[in-house]
Amino acid sequence: MELHRNRGPLVLAAVCVVGGVTVLAVGGASRFLSTLVAVGAAVLGGVVLLGALRPFRFAIGPDGLDVRRPGLRGTYRWEQFDALALADGPPVQGRPGTPRLLGVPGAALPPEVRATARHPVDGRAAVELLDLVQVRQSADEVAAALARHAGDRFTDTRTRVAARLVGTDLDFTESLRGYRTERIDELVRRAQVALAHGDAVARQAARSEIEQARAAGLPVALRGYSVLQVDVALDALCAALADPAANDRKTAL
Structure with a gap:
């Protein structure tokens, strides 16, 4: 998964540079305060612009x-x-x-x-x-990729991650060809129960069930849940189930 740079700062920096140069050109040097603000905006925008254009x-x-x-x-x-x-x-x-x-x-x-x-x-x-x-890319997308590739080395410690996955109906879009709904509902329900009430053994068992089901190939139906949405959700559930601090965070919340 290749991440792509957020171009928001680039646009803001360009606006600062153009605005500063415009004020300097129109106002001249007679207005000291406006000139100082314009120079500051242009310099700040230029610094941000250079940083945004560096290789990434x-x-x-x-x-x-x-x-x-x-x-x-x-x-x-x-x-x-x-x-x-x-x-x-x-x-x-x-x-x-x-x-x-x-x-x-x-x-x-x-x-x-x-x-x-x-x-x-x-x-x-x-x-x-x-x-x-x-x-x-969103934090959830990055977390899903890390859970898939980094394995047990990776832990998602963000606040409310486990809480968002526990006791919540994950709203998957149905597509013309997707994962069979009843199988996904079963896996998600067991994972949520393990996150909400299970100990380390129960969470590991729920995670293993998801991993084994995916390794064997999740069943596909003519009308099923979106493959991309389910893959992201199962990656996030596996990451939360592997996190030893998940129950501590859930309790604190």
Whole structure:
């Protein structure tokens, strides 16, 4: 899965540069305050614009991460990380900030990749691999790809993730050819019960049932649930079932 850069800051930066230059051209140098504001807007927009135009690549695959962004560049295998976590960023006005992908360095990770954060569950030193404000894909899409490829190394620690999956009717769209509804309903119900009331053994059993069903091939019907929507939901359920802190977060909420 290749992530694509969010172009929102690029548009805002261009507006700042154009607006600042326009004010300078129209107002001249006689109005000191307007000139100062215009120069500041143009400079700030230029800095953001340069940053937004720098090379960017972030791909999640079976073998690891392929990263090319400011401050981090290289191909990193999953075994080079002891753990990975998708965590809430610093709170903004009392609400969780933009999710960030953090990686706990393993022995094989190059020494120049320096830890600048902490794993949200156990406090181990971690590298901030990506702030999701930079990309267009949603946090749920990124979490699903990480759960699929990184396996047990990955934990989704975002607030309310488990709560959103527990006791909620997941509303799948029906398509002309999709997964058989009764089988998906059964898997989702058992996973939700395990998340809401089960211990570690029950959660592992529910996760194994989903994984085995997918490995064997989920049944397809002429009228069934959207394949893409179900795959994303099952990935998220597996990630939540594998998270040892899921019940703690659910209780706190």
